[in-house]
Amino acid sequence: MRNLLLIYLFNRVLTVKPSEEIETFKDLQVIIDHFNQYPLVTAKKLDYDLFKKSFNIIKHNQHLTEQGISKIIELKSSLNKGLSENLKESFTGFVSGDGSFNIKATKVRTGKIQLRFAVNLHIREQEVIKGLAKFFNFKDNSYIYSTDTSVAIQIVNTSDVLNIIIPFFDKYKIKGAKELDFTDFKKAAEIVKHKGHLTEDGLNQILVIKDNMNLKRK
Ligand SMILES: *[C@@H]1O[C@H](CO)[C@@H](O)[C@H](O)[C@H]1NC(C)=O
Numbered sequence: 001m002r003n004l005l006l007i008y009l010f011n012r013v014l015t016v017k018p019s020e021e022i023e024t025f026k027d028l029q030v031i032i033d034h035f036n037q038y039p040l041v042t043a044k045k046l047d048y049d050l051f052k053k054s055f056n057i058i059k060h061n062q063h064l065t066e067q068g069i070s071k072i073i074e075l076k077s078s079l080n081k082g083l084s085e086n087l088k089e090s091f092t093g094f095v096s097g098d099g100s101f102n103i104k105a106t107k108v109r110t111g112k113i114q115l116r117f118a119v120n121l122h123i124r125e126q127e128v129i130k131g132l133a134k135f136f137n138f139k140d141n142s143y144i145y146s147t148d149t150s151v152a153i154q155i156v157n158t159s160d161v162l163n164i165i166i167p168f169f170d171k172y173k174i175k176g177a178k179e180l181d182f183t184d185f186k187k188a189a190e191i192v193k194h195k196g197h198l199t200e201d202g203l204n205q206i207l208v209i210k211d212n213m214n215l216k217r218k
Contacts, residue, residue, distance in 0.1 A: 028055060050075050091132060092172040095119055099178065101185035103210040105203075113197045113206055115161045115189055118154040126151045136164055162193050184213040 032055055035048060054075050062068030098121055104114040121129060129151050133144055138160070145152045155161055166186055174182050188206045196202025212218070 029059075092169070092174050094121065095169075096174050096176045096178050099174075100214070101178070101181045102214065103185065103188050103206060105207060105210065113188070113192055113203075114156050115158060115185065115192060116154065116156045117161060117165050117185075118152055120150055120152045123147075123149050123151050129153050136160075136168075158192060162189055180217065181213050184209050 032052060035052075054072050057068050057072055062071070099117070099119040102116040102118070104116060106112045106114060119129070123146065126146065129144055130141065133141055133153060138155075143153050143155050145154060155165055166189055169182055170186075173179065188209045191197055191202045191206055194202075197206055
């Protein structure tokens with residue numbers, strides 16, 4: 001019984017299919033030890049922490065008490081309802097670290113401006129990136145780029161940047177230094193949205209923003 005519950009939780013948490021390989025409590029302990037040694041980052045971590053709490057309750061036989069049971073039920077329900085919310089919050093978390101907002105002026109004279117949002121992660125976070133693409137309703141992994149060691153989501157499509165990415169970060173605030181880059185990026189995007197980049201004045205404003213963000217920020 002305790003194994004079944006944990007295996008169920010584990011499936012929810014890591015969305016792997018471990019049922020064949022993970023059959024005993026001992027196997028789960030091995031997994032916990034593994035992740036203690038090599039901590040998960042990003043979205044999975046929150047879910048994993050919930051899983052680990054449940055594991056510890058059961059390990060110490062506290063699930064046999066009423067208090068332990070209600071604790072597990074509480075953890076399980078926060079897993080169920082919280083997944084997408086967790087994902088959104090973790091996403092802003094790793095954007096704060098590994099995301100970038102860039103403005104590219106490819107052909108300055110013609111006012112060709114590209115707004116680019118990207119997040120680069122280790123290949124082991126592939127599922128997180130895919131989950132996000134799905135969450136944003138981007139079709140068929142169209143914005144996902146992988147190499148042997150890394151995976152990235154990169155969005156340059158102006159209408160997706162304006163209608164999806166910016167509203168998302170208006171709602172789920174980026175923390176730390178990158179917040180300033182987002183603010184600048186958004187100012188430039190506002191100009192693009194109203195076709196200001198096609199005027200000399202608007203284009204110059206964008207170039208000033210571009211020259212004072214990211215690494216060029218003073
Ligand atoms: C940009 O995204 C919009 C909406 O998702 C889509 O209709 C359009 O075809 C895309 N443009 C390009 C150049 O891919």
